[in-house]
Amino acid sequence: MSLSEPVKSSPVTRSQSFLILGGTIAGLFIIMLLISLAMPKDKTPEAVKIKADVGASGYELLLTNKNDFDWYGVTVYLNGFDYQYSFKSILAGEQMRVNLIEFCTGGGDRFNPFLKKLLKVYLTTDSPKGAGAYEFIN
Numbered sequence: 420m421s422l423s424e425p426v427k428s429s430p431v432t433r434s435q436s437f438l439i440l441g442g443t444i445a446g447l448f449i450i451m452l453l454i455s456l457a458m459p460k461d462k463t464p465e466a467v468k469i470k471a472d473v474g475a476s477g478y479e480l481l482l483t484n485k486n487d488f489d490w491y492g493v494t495v496y497l498n499g500f501d502y503q504y505s506f507k508s509i510l511a512g513e514q515m516r517v518n519l520i521e522f523c524t525g526g527g528d529r530f531n532p533f534l535k536k537l538l539k540v541y542l543t544t545d546s547p548k549g550a551g552a553y554e555f556i557n
């Protein structure tokens with residue numbers, strides 16, 4: 420056999436074609452899996468522990484930030500998520516008072532403390548340490 424003669428190969432059978440195709444697909448799958456495992460994952464930050472005192476005095480809600488850091492973008496909800504009131508911030512140790520009738524729905528309906536009982540207060544906030552929430556059940 421000389422270098423000028425073509426090399427003769429045996430024809431590929433149908434079952435060999437399927438094996439080659441299956442091996443190629445499996446190899447691509449393994450490569451994609453390895454790439455996805457090597458990619459950095461987005462970590463969901465843990466919620467910040469919010470410490471608060473919540474109470475009602477007459478028709479006012481009393482809310483005290485008991486953390487050693489300030490709260491920003493504070494939203495307070497009454498009896499679920501229907502009635503809400505927002506504060507720009509509540510400083511560490513600061514007590515806020517808000518009349519219950521100031522809480523309203525997205526449609527503008529106000530909480531009526533003469534007709535409804537305050538059952539639950541839920542607070543969400545951002546802080547330099549991350550987002551947090553607090554729940555008070557009366």
